[in-house]
Structures are given as C-alpha cells and as structure tokens.
Amino acid sequence: MSVFPKGDFYTRHFQPSGKEETLVVNMGPQHPSTHGVLRIIVELDGEYILRCEPVLGYVHRMHEKMGENRSWVQYWPNTGRVDYLHALAWNWAYAGAVEKLAGIEVPERAEYIRVITCELNRVSSHLLWWGAYLLDLGAFTPIMYAFDDREEIMDMLQMPTGSRLTYCYYRFGGVSADLSDEFLKRLSRFIPYLRSRLPMYRDLVTENVILRKRVEDVGHIDEDMCRRYGCTGPVVRGAGVAYDVRKAEPYSVYDRFDFRIPTYPEADAFARYMVRMDEIEESLKIIEQAIATIPDGPYLSKSAPKPKWSAPKGEACFAVEGARGKITYYVASDGGRTPYRVKLRSPSYCNLSCFAEAAKGVILADAVSILGSLDLVIPEIDR
C-alpha cells in the first residue's frame, strides 16, 4: 500500500464490496449526460449496474449562506442563478415568501405578468430538456429544433427582463418592468406557432421507434418511491399522481385559469417524457388565457420596499411549481438588515436521490436515459 490512500473519500466509502469480477467506475464529474458537474460512482458487473451513488457538491455556491450576509433586496440576483433554466420560478418563490412575510400586496397586473413570464420560461425549460435528453440518448439534431423555438422565447423574455437566462426580474410587490404591447403581440403570434410545431416534435421524435425502445419500460419510479424520496414535478406526475402546486395550493392567480395536470401512470422514462410534452401545451393554454384577461394597472405596488428595506420579524414559507417540481423558499427574519435564514428546497435534489434505487440492475446505457428523464439541473441540486 502506498503512502497515499487510493481514491477520495467517496470512493473509499463506496469500495468494500469485495467482489472480484465487478468494476467501480466514476461517471462524471464531467460527463456529457449529467449536464453539469455531477459525479456518480457506479459498480458494474459487465454492463449491468449493481449499485451506484451520486456524489454532489461540485458547484455548491452557498446560496443559503449568502442570504444571511446581504440585505433582502440584494439577494435578488441569487434567486435567478439557482436553477438557470427556470429562473423565474425561483424569482417568484423568493418574492412570494418575502411578500407573505411582510404582507406586501401585489397588483393584479403584476400577478398576470408573473404568470405569463413564468409559464413562458417553463416552456423554454422543457424545450431545452427535450433537446438535451435526446442528446443524451444519442440523437443530435432534435436539440437544434428545440433551440430554434427556444431562441424565440428567449428573445421575447429579453424584452421585459433584459436578460436571456439568469433572470432577475421580479421584485417585492410586483415586477421590475412592464410588458410592452409589442411583447404581448409577439407572444400571441408565437403561441399558435409553437402549437403548430408540437406535432412536428411528435413525428420527429416521440413516435420514433428508436426513442421508444430507449425510454419505454426504463427507470420505474412509482408512487411509493416518489413518496419515500419526496419527488415532485414531472417525476411524480409520471407516476400517475396529479400533484401540482399550481392546483394543490393555488398561488397568485392560477385558480382563474383552466388547465389540466397531465399524468401518466406508467411511471417509466417515457411517462415523464410525455408529461413534459403535455405540459408545454398546458402552459401555452395558461399563457393564452392570461394574455386575453390581463388587466391594466401598475406593475409594481406603490408600497413596494425601498432598497434599504428589511422585513419585519417572523418567518414565511412559499412554494411554487417549477419546471422540475416543487420549489420552496423559507425565509426567517429577526428584523435585522439581512435575513436571519434563507432555506431553499430544490426539486432536483429529491428527484436525483431516487436515481440510485431506480438505476439498480439496469444497463449502463439505460442509466443515462433515467438520469436524463429526471431533468436535473446540477446547480439547483447543489445550490
């Protein structure tokens, strides 16, 4: 034995199975299918996975601790960087938590603006997932179609928010800029366009026999498993449970819109795939209704906090439905200049934790398919 022990902390704790014929390999931290820096230690018997263990923390940025050393308003940019693909949902969760804590009113128009932009962001997130998932499965071209449409969404979201990815758009008591008429016009043109593209997506990929073979009957995550690990979002809806925060505990103005929660009982990777594809349609439906009924008025409440504002004593918790599942912000204040505690509940973290169980005994190539079907955003897991 050399002076330096082999491997790192995680591999040493993973090692002692003692079997001769198995092989322990690292998948990641840099692996194309993890879309970020996630490392999975896998014990392989031939092509089959005996057991595996995700190792996290490579992009840990201390979002919770950062909340404690900056003022309430200064925490805004952080919220957009937790999950960069559905940044507005995180924006919203923070806004909601603080508004609940301080009792700040949000004008009606602002609520509608939030719904429109957040749903648009959800569509773009699902489109990116769609492309990236197929990339994992070895199909390169679909991501180009997805990016073509997503580009249009990003161009549109750039109009009110000013940025294209890590939005910092919502504010306590509203949003930071109004939606222009041009934006609304462009958006109402875009919805039928994207709708007309969806059958193309179906013909190109969903019906494709190769995809079907790779996702059907792969990676079963059933209701019981979801319950044990706390999975939410498309994972739990893919297991046949119609749980969606927008319906379960309606926040903002979601109770005014008519939309369906797509569920599929098969609980495999294909069910999760279909849930997301259907969700794009549902989001478009919500946006359409919101555009039709958006009221006039201010986009930022008059009593919106000033930059030096700090929240009154107390605590609050607010949950929204992100593209990946239930996002929760918990904020506690002792009345001081900075938050006393900011806690983030990220859906990807819970969704990932069931991977080790779901991937037991499958072929390595299927593990990639399972991992992709969970739609993980690694910075969100590490926070």
Add this chain to the structure above:
Amino acid sequence: MGVIKEFAEALKGLKSLIVGLGITGKEFAKPGVTVHYPRKVVADKDLVTYRGHIELVGSKNDPAMPPCITCLMCQSVCPSGCIKIIKHPPPKKDPAADKNAPPEAYASGLEPKTKAAPPAKEKPVKTPKGFILDYNYCSLCGLCVQSCPVDSLRFSTEFYIADPSKKAFVYDLMARLKAQAGTATAKEKE
C-alpha cells in the same frame, strides 16, 4: 401470430423513421437561423431591451454630465459591490492649504459613508468626480438602475466585449459619458 406482430411492429418503426427523416429533409431545405457572428451582427432593434453593463445618462443641460447627485444609493444597493463613486472633496475653509489632499475614498460597503454636509457657504459639488464600474462582478440585476432617485443610470446595449484581461472591464463611466457626448455633438455639427 408472433411473427406477424413482429413484422407489423418493425414496419411501424420503419415508418416512424421515414416520417422523421422527411421532417429533417424539409428543415434542411429551409434557410438557416444562425447569425454568423463576425460576418453578421445582431440587428440594433433586437438590442433595445438588452441589458448590457450600466452607464450614466447625460443630463438635459449638459450631455457630458450626469444628473447624479452622489446619493450613493446605487453603490450601497449593489449586491456585488462593483460600483465605486468618487465624490468631489467637500469645500474646505482654506482651499489653498488642502489643495494636495487626496480625495476621500469611499470603501464600497453596504452602508453609504455619507457625511453630514459641511457647514460651508460654498455649495458642495454634487456631481461625482469619478464613477467606476467593475463589470467583472456585475450580475446585471438592475437594482442600481431601479434605485437611482434621479434616473441617472441606464443599461447600455454593449455586448461585443471580450478581453483577455480583467482590467479591461473596469469602466470609468464618467469618461464614457464624456466620450458619448463628444461623438453626439460631433454628429450634430456634421
């Protein structure tokens, strides 16, 4: 029966592949959507809403001077601490004696280091002496622009910026404003 089923499935699969290939073919014939960057650039109208780094706005009377009143709000609200404003030193009782004194430096902290106005008869100069933005750390959140009481800040549409050195991203916004005002007047003269 099993064989027939297998065949039917294979045929269905084959059809799905051909349909997919048809879509790919159609898309192949369409014009590309990529902007080939160095040869083509994004149209200016698409940049109107783009948030580049912040810049100062010229005031109505003097386009080379911002309406900024050095309230230091932007400096204290910035989460990344990337704005540094240098104030004009407050007028001294005996200006000749303190001529060479260095300008007061303000550490970029959360709390503005404003001092009570000196009891001098001369009116203190409100416009900033220097306005330095360290764009390396800016997160483009827009809080500074939003919190400025006199609307002295806005976002530029600058995004063709790349440099191997970090120093290139420390901008002197006062100089930038002056240069902008200079080109604007030059254009008017033409």
